[in-house]
Amino acid sequence: MATATRYMGRPLKRKEDPRLIQGLSHYVDDLRLPDMHYVVFVRSPHAHARIRSMDTSRAQTAPGVLAVLTGQDLGNAVGVIPCAAQLPEMKLALRPPLATERVLFVGEPVALVVAVDRYAARDAAELVEVEYEPLTPIVDPEKALARGAPVLHPQYSDNVAYRWELEGGDVGAAFQKADKVVRQKMVNQRLIPVALEPRAVVANYKPGENKLTVWSTTQIPHLLRTQIAAALGVPEYIVHVIAPEVGGGFGSKLNVYAEEVLVAHLAMRLGKPVKWTESRRENFQATIHGRDQIATMELAVKRDGTLLGLRCHILADLGAYYQLLTPLIPTLTGLMICGCYKIPAVRVEITGAFTNKMATDAYRGAGRPEATYFIERAIDMVAAELKKDPAEIRRKNFPKPKEFPYATPTGLIYDSANYPKSLDMALKKSGYRRLRAQQAKLRRQGRYLGIGLSTYVEICAMGPSSAMPAGGWESATVRIEPTGKVNILTGASPHGQGQETSFAQIAADLLGLEPDDIHVVHGDTAIVPYGIGTFGSRATAVGGTAVYTALVKIRDKLATIAGHILQEDPQRLVFRDKKIFLKSNPAKSVAFAEAVGAAYIAKALPAGMEPGLEATHFFEPSNFTFPFGAHVAVVEVDPETGEVHLQRYVAVDDCGNVINPLLVDGQVHGGIVQALGQAFLEEAVYDENGQLITGELTDYAIPRAWDVPRLETARTVTPSPVNPLGVKGVGEAGTIGATPALVNAVVDALAPFGVRHLDMPTKRERIWQLIRKFKPTGSRPATKRVGDGRGRRGRRKR
Amino acid sequence: MGVVIQMRVNGKTQQHEVEPRLLLVHYLRDVLGLTGTHIGCETSICGACTVLLGGKAVKSCTLLAVQADGADVVTIEGLAALGGNGGLHPVQEGFWEKHGLQCGYCTPGMILAAVELLQTNPKPKEEEIRRAIAGNLCRCTGYQHIVDAVQYAARKMAAAKR
Ligand code: FES
Ligand code: FES
Numbered sequence: 001m002a003t004a005t006r007y008m009g010r011p012l013k014r015k016e017d018p019r020l021i022q023g024l025s026h027y028v029d030d031l032r033l034p035d036m037h038y039v040v041f042v043r044s045p046h047a048h049a050r051i052r053s054m055d056t057s058r059a060q061t062a063p064g065v066l067a068v069l070t071g072q073d074l075g076n077a078v079g080v081i082p083c084a085a086q087l088p089e090m091k092l093a094l095r096p097p098l099a100t101e102r103v104l105f106v107g108e109p110v111a112l113v114v115a116v117d118r119y120a121a122r123d124a125a126e127l128v129e130v131e132y133e134p135l136t137p138i139v140d141p142e143k144a145l146a147r148g149a150p151v152l153h154p155q156y157s158d159n160v161a162y163r164w165e166l167e168g169g170d171v172g173a174a175f176q177k178a179d180k181v182v183r184q185k186m187v188n189q190r191l192i193p194v195a196l197e198p199r200a201v202v203a204n205y206k207p208g209e210n211k212l213t214v215w216s217t218t219q220i221p222h223l224l225r226t227q228i229a230a231a232l233g234v235p236e237y238i239v240h241v242i243a244p245e246v247g248g249g250f251g252s253k254l255n256v257y258a259e260e261v262l263v264a265h266l267a268m269r270l271g272k273p274v275k276w277t278e279s280r281r282e283n284f285q286a287t288i289h290g291r292d293q294i295a296t297m298e299l300a301v302k303r304d305g306t307l308l309g310l311r312c313h314i315l316a317d318l319g320a321y322y323q324l325l326t327p328l329i330p331t332l333t334g335l336m337i338c339g340c341y342k343i344p345a346v347r348v349e350i351t352g353a354f355t356n357k358m359a360t361d362a363y364r365g366a367g368r369p370e371a372t373y374f375i376e377r378a379i380d381m382v383a384a385e386l387k388k389d390p391a392e393i394r395r396k397n398f399p400k401p402k403e404f405p406y407a408t409p410t411g412l413i414y415d416s417a418n419y420p421k422s423l424d425m426a427l428k429k430s431g432y433r434r435l436r437a438q439q440a441k442l443r444r445q446g447r448y449l450g451i452g453l454s455t456y457v458e459i460c461a462m463g464p465s466s467a468m469p470a471g472g473w474e475s476a477t478v479r480i481e482p483t484g485k486v487n488i489l490t491g492a493s494p495h496g497q498g499q500e501t502s503f504a505q506i507a508a509d510l511l512g513l514e515p516d517d518i519h520v521v522h523g524d525t526a527i528v529p530y531g532i533g534t535f536g537s538r539a540t541a542v543g544g545t546a547v548y549t550a551l552v553k554i555r556d557k558l559a560t561i562a563g564h565i566l567q568e569d570p571q572r573l574v575f576r577d578k579k580i581f582l583k584s585n586p587a588k589s590v591a592f593a594e595a596v597g598a599a600y601i602a603k604a605l606p607a608g609m610e611p612g613l614e615a616t617h618f619f620e621p622s623n624f625t626f627p628f629g630a631h632v633a634v635v636e637v638d639p640e641t642g643e644v645h646l647q648r649y650v651a652v653d654d655c656g657n658v659i660n661p662l663l664v665d666g667q668v669h670g671g672i673v674q675a676l677g678q679a680f681l682e683e684a685v686y687d688e689n690g691q692l693i694t695g696e697l698t699d700y701a702i703p704r705a706w707d708v709p710r711l712e713t714a715r716t717v718t719p720s721p722v723n724p725l726g727v728k729g730v731g732e733a734g735t736i737g738a739t740p741a742l743v744n745a746v747v748d749a750l751a752p753f754g755v756r757h758l759d760m761p762t763k764r765e766r767i768w769q770l771i772r773k774f775k776p777t778g779s780r781p782a783t784k785r786v787g788d789g790r791g792r793r794g795r796r797k798r
Numbered sequence: 799m800g801v802v803i804q805m806r807v808n809g810k811t812q813q814h815e816v817e818p819r820l821l822l823v824h825y826l827r828d829v830l831g832l833t834g835t836h837i838g839c840e841t842s843i844c845g846a847c848t849v850l851l852g853g854k855a856v857k858s859c860t861l862l863a864v865q866a867d868g869a870d871v872v873t874i875e876g877l878a879a880l881g882g883n884g885g886l887h888p889v890q891e892g893f894w895e896k897h898g899l900q901c902g903y904c905t906p907g908m909i910l911a912a913v914e915l916l917q918t919n920p921k922p923k924e925e926e927i928r929r930a931i932a933g934n935l936c937r938c939t940g941y942q943h944i945v946d947a948v949q950y951a952a953r954k955m956a957a958a959k960r
Contacts (some may be wrong), residue, residue, distance in 0.1 A: 013894055020902030021890040022911065023834015023874035030833035117828075119817070196838045196903040196937045247836070247903030248937050280839040354959040496901030496938050543960065654953060660899045669940030705928040705941040734940075783948070 006161065007505040007515055011662035014501045015515065025245040028200035028215045029473060033273035036202070037066050039263055043285065044103035047139070047356035047690020048152070049132035051101060059127040064120030067270060068128065070111045071098035078265050080229035081258050083322035083340040084469035087331070090162040093153055095229075097258040101620060103132070104152060104320035105358050106692055109258060114266060114274060140352040141317040152320060152354045161318050161352035162327055166334050168409025169345030171387055174309025178300035178525045179393075182381045187759045188370045190292035190317065190684040191677075192694070193363045194702050197247020198278035199287060201260050213240045214264050217247070219254045219493050220533035223470065225525045227256040228264050239264070243523035243536035246495030250674070251362035252287050253495070254535040255324045259286075262652070272589040283694050284733045290363020290682055292317040293330060293370045297378045305386055305393045309345035312374065314335050318352045319359035322570025325366075326359045327352055328469060330592075332367025332459070335410050337713035339375035340419050340457040340628055341397040346409045362535060364674055365735040372456045376740030380453075380489040380747065381756060387438075391427060392742070394455050395420060399676035401671075405721075414626040415720050421715050422652045423455055426630035427716055430650040435634060442636075443752060450749025452633040454741035460729030461625040461653075461722065462536030473620040474538065475531045476546035478507070478554050480555075482600040484593035484644035486511065486576075488550075491531015492543030497667070497731060499539055502659040503547050505724070511558075512575030529616060537627070537729030540659060545723040546619035549672065553615035562595045564606045571671060625720045625728035625736040629653035631672075631741040637749040642768030644746055650712045651737065656720040658729035664730050668713055671734015678735070679704045679742035683761050698785065803867040807832070808876025813949050816863050817918065823847045826873060828855035834874035834906050845934030848907030855914035857933075874906035877913065888954040889913050889947070899946030900938035908934045912948045921952060 019025040035126040041578045052430075056068040080094040099110050111128050115121035136150045143149055144159040152159050175181060195217075202215040218224050221241040229236040246253065253266060259276055266274045278287070300309040316330035319322070379397075383390040398419040399406045405413040427433075432451070439449040477493035488503050504518035509615040521527055534543075535789035562580040566588055574583045579590030598604060602611035634648040651668060658664050673759030681701040685694045694700040739760070746762045747755055753774040758766060800815035807830060814829055819838075826832045826849065838846035840859045847859040852873040872880060881887035888914050892898060899905040908931060915922055915930040922930065927948045928941070936944060 014897065016902075017899060018896045020891050020899055020905055021874075021886070022878060023832070023906050027836070027838070028834065030827075032828075032831070118824075119819070136811045194937055195901075196844065196935060197836070197901065198838070246901065248901040250937070277837075280841065280867075282843075314801065496899075500901070551847065666897050666900055666939055666943055669942045671940070673940035674937070696841055697839045698841055702935060702937065703941075704932045704935065706925075706932045708928075708941055710924065710945075711942055733873070743915060 005509055007508045008659050010660065012402045012501055012505060012515060012660055013662070014498050015504060016498065016500045017425065024493060027197055027245045027247055028202055028217050029277045031202050031215055033202070033204055036273040036275055037114050037116060037270070038118040038121045038272050039266060039276035040113050040118065040125040041109040041259065042113065042125050043282070044099065044106060044108045044110055046103055046132050046134055047106050047137040047767045048135040049103050050135060051099065051103065052131040052133050055129040056113060059124040062120070062124035062127055062565060062737055064116040065113060067114040068111065068124065069583050071096060071100035074098060074455070078261055082227050082256050082324065083326060084324050085322065085326065085328040086469065087162050087164055087327055090327055091156055093161065095258065097262050105356050106690060107282065112262065114128050114270060121285055123269065137356045139355055139686050139688055140692050141315055141355055144353045144355050145351065152356065158526045159354040161354050162587060164331055164334065164350040165348060166410055168411065169309070171309050171311060171345040171347040174345035175300045179303040180301050180385060181216050181299065182299045182378060182385055184378060184381055184757055185294065185296045185299070186374055186377055186757065188291045188293045188295065188373055189760055190360065190683050191290040191363060192284055192684045193250045193252035193287065193290055195248035195250055195252050198280060198283045199253065199257065199259065200275070200277040201263040202275045203264045203275065205267040205271065206272065210238050212238050212264060212268060213242065214260070215242045215244055216260050217253050218243045219495060219535055221493055221523050221525050222491065222530050223533060224256055224260060228261055231261040232265055232268070241525045243493050250364040251290065251535060253367055253534070254362050255288055258643055279580050281305045281696055284700065285692055286358060288323050288361035288363070289319070289358050289658040290360060291370060292360045293333060295374045297374050299378050299382055302384050303386065305382065305388055305396050307341055307343045307397045310338060310343050312348045314348070314350045315591060316350060316352045317355050317357065317360065319355060319357040321359055323359040323361045325469065326361050329340045329360065329362055329367045334373040335412060336368050336371035336459055337375060338408050338410060339372060340417070340455055344409065357686055364671065365732040366536070368732065368736045369739055372454065372736045373740045376454045376456065377493055377757065380744045384751070384756065389452050391423065391432065394453065395423060402560050403428050404451060410486065412459065415722050416622060416718050417457065417626065417628050418716065418718050419455060422628060422630040422654055425714060425716060426632050426650055426652040429649065430632040431650065432632065448637045448639055448749040448752065449744040450637060450747070452636045452741045452743065452745025452748055453630070453742060454737050455630045456737040457626050457628040458733060458736045459624045460537035460627055461541030461621055462538045462626045463737060464621050471532055473532065473544045473618050474543040475529045475616065475618045476543065476550045477529055477549040477614065477616040478547070480554060480596050482597060484596045486513065486518045488518060488547055489528040490520060490522050490543050490547060491528060491533070492539035493523045493534045494539060495534065497534065497539055498660065498663040499543070502540060502663060503544060505659055506544060506548055507551055510555055510575070513578060537731040540721055541625050541720070541727050541729045542619060543622055544659070544727060546617050548725055549619055550617040552614045553617065554613060557613065558595050560606055560609065561598050562590045565590050565595065565598065596660045621722055623722045623723050625656065627653065627728040627733055629729060629733060631737045633741040633745040635745040635749055637746060637767060642764035642771065644762060644764070644767070646676070648709060648712065652714045652716060653737070654716040654718050655730035655733060656716060657716070657726035659727065665713055667730045668734050669711055671732060672711055672738040673703050673708055675735045675738030676708065677759055679739050679762060681761050707755070801864050803864055805866050805868060806870045808872060809879060818862065818864055820852045821859055822861040822863045822866050823858040832875050833886065834875050836903055836906060843935070845907045845911060848910045848934060850910055850914065853917065855911045873958055874909060877909065881956060887913065889916065889951040891954065892947035892950035896943050896946040896950050898939065898944045904934060904936040908936060908944060912951065915948065916952055916955060920956060922948070
């Protein structure tokens with residue numbers, strides 16, 4: 001039963017779009033239930049303080065108020081916010097849903113108000129009086145670890161959350177043998193994910209049926225259901241979680257938040273439907289942040305550029321409390337620190353630090369953008385030090401295509417790759433050699449072009465359950481209705497990725513139907529069997545494989561039925577054009593709908609066959625997948641102003657087989673532009689008092705359309721052997737591959753000014769200062785203003 | 799203490815008594831139930847709340863409902879009717895054809911900003927499109943397919959005029 005690929009691999013437009021482009025879809029904040037009340041949280045204005053007293057009496061009597069609650073009022077009714085991570089000797093830092101004694105970050109909720117509408121709730125929240133006794137804020141993670149620093153969690157003696165280390169190969173010998181050791185401290189700054197839809201929760205409890213329904217902006221509806229049940233101490237079967245339309249997540253909705261559990265509790269406690277919608281300010285303060293790692297990288301190299309060993313220490317600023325995966329994210333950096341290079345010996349040490357900030361957790365790429373940034377910057381430094389071309393240093397240290405599966409000294413098995421091929425394609429597509437010549441010419445004219453490379457590998461399709469904190473499999477049910485239409489219930493929870501379309505493409509090919517015959521259902525725990533969700537570039541590679549395998553099961557059953565009707569060997573049947581027919585004689589056929597009908601009418605089924613047409617598969621992957629690629633960025637830096645103009649961006653990515661190239665391009669574009677945000681614009685800044693001074697979109701720049709040139713993308717295809725679809729995943733490739741390419745380009749542009757490294761975001765004031773500081777040994781490099789009116793993009797004053 | 803306001807929204811006359819501080823976006827979403835207009839910031843940065851007011855793209859989180867008294871408002875729900883062909887508006891079609899959206903949250907605002915652009919500049923260059931939608935944030939698409947979508951719509955509208 002060969003599968004014809006009529007739809008897989010084609011750029012089908014999305015099935016989900018008609019409702020989205022007409023305003024007919026429903027996000028959580030769009031829901032309105034009769035007698036719905038609104039929740040507003042009162043949050044700490046202090047980074048670190050003792051709560052002396054709280055007075056809610058004025059708020060209680062404000063117009064329209066139904067309830068005002070503090071942590072004291074809750075008592076033990078709501079459990080702590082869960083963390084799924086377990087690391088050896090990790091200190092626990094579990095967050096109470098409402099702070100009672102102390103607040104540990106700005107934005108930590110201390111009370112809540114429920115009122116008839118959001119205006120009344122906001123008004124009343126202003127009337128809650130909280131008296132704080134400020135304590136010394138611990139903001140800088142390096143200072144947090146210093147001897148004598150004030151301690152954030154008084155039950156512990158210091159602010160070290162955990163230490164984690166990993167060693168493979170003989171690191172001491174590698175550094176002894178080295179001709180050169182390249183060292184650099186680098187900061188991967190704290191970021192705010194900024195899904196365009198802020199978080200929101202609606203909950204409704206029906207006491208008669210004993211049913212609690214929770215609509216939430218979540219990437220993990222089933223895990224959320226389990227955790228809500230646990231936190232409220234109710235059986236899981238009474239909790240029904242729905243993730244309706246979700247407006248982007250990027251990891252920020254891969255969590256279990258205090259607000260989700262509290263709103264669920266309120267619906268039961270008050271017997272009314274309740275809604276909470278996050279403001280953007282709350283989203284900045286109290287939704288997880290990303291990155292925030294300081295790495296000290298050391299690479300031991302031979303004179304010819306061969307890498308011998310790597311030592312890396314990472315200081316990870318975890319914030320005050322753990323959210324779902326907080327402590328784990330830096331360990332992913334550790335695992336991926338070798339990038340796509342053969343480095344025989346490696347030692348990684350990670351220190352997690354508590355500070356008075358919001359927790360960091362999984363933000364698009366989650367640990368891998370950091371790893372890739374650190375190694376790719378370090379490789380460029382090696383090239384600069386040895387005066388070799390960065391492309392050649394990279395190529396020299398790639399494992400060869402025939403060496404795959406390739407075992408890293410960090411204990412991973414890279415599934416499949418052809419690194420030289422993607423690098424060659426990127427160099428060719430960008431006209432790398434010409435660019436270098438142009439760079440040399442322009443420098444003589446006092447203009448500073450920078451060419452930045454990045455060759456990356458990422459770890460995706462998360463993942464084998466043995467390596468995941470709470471299950472890494474995914475579920476799918478395929479149910480064919482008596483009319484012959486197909487329902488696919490997936491445990492993945494897409495929120496923009498487009499699996500309603502790509503899974504329909506898979507099903508259409510396997511069953512010989514049209515994508516319009518297929519309906520994909522997700523995000524509803526009452527309909528879909530238990531699933532894990534969408535994150536870690538897993539939905540297609542793990543969730544899609546579950547769909548595929550369930551489809552194969554159901555196709556086998558249909559083939560048996562059709563074979564029985566036709567009196568032919570099921571193995572020799574083909575599914576195409578809504579028919580099941582004999583490969584050697586297409587005239588001998590039965591309509592797809594007829595075979596389906598036979599399964600339900602069940603009068604003439606093969607002996608012993610169950611009636612009905614439904615198959616479920618829980619797919620457990622045997623390994624992660626390892627997509628890879630090569631990116632080239634071309635920037636020009638204006639030496640007078642320090643402004644960076646991104647002129648070109650070339651990306652060659654390999655995510656294995658592609659189900660829908662349109663969707664893959666969309667993922668790649670979006671990822672690259674988020675990377676551009678980190679490289680050039682974004683930084684979550686807490687001041688020395690622990691105030692988040694980038695507290696709104698007005699002070700935190702995410703890329704706009706005019707910041708970006710037309711991206712030039714291409715692909716190589718190296719199928720993954722880990723799953724039958726040969727797919728690898730592509731949701732995070734852009735944020736992983738692009739950040740170092742962009743920064744490498746900026747540093748390359750500034751090389752004539754003696755710049756060896758520059759921390760992100762590469763803002764013009766930082767660059768301008770570096771250029772000013774430069775004391776030339778010979779003659780000062782010529783500078784020429786990059787004139788206006790040359791039609792360059794990215795002109796943007798901040 | 800309410801104020802009575804009246805406006806045409808998607809071709810229908812609406813009249814309500816509202817609090818003077820009610821934002822236009824809340825009026826559209828909560829009073830009229832037109833939830834296709836989204837809220838991403840309430841500080842006039844993200845553009846998710848963009849609607850057409852008297853044919854001009856405005857951020858409805860920056861206006862009070864009372865400021866729109868007497869105005870003619872078009873939201874995403876009413877856009878198809880402006881297309882004049884009984885189906886989708888060409889800009890909506892462009893977003894569908896060119897994969898101009900992922901999560902869809904920015905999409906209604908983005909589409910309406912593009913509609914305004916094409917009304918004033920039917921043949922925009924890529925630079926001009928990028929400038930015109932710079933007041934609308936999208937965190938998913940990286941903007942390239944949005945630009946393609948607007949170009950598609952421009953071609954389609956030009957062809958329809960011929
Ligand atoms: S909600 Fe109006 S601009 Fe963001
Ligand atoms: S499609 Fe998600 S924000 Fe634009």
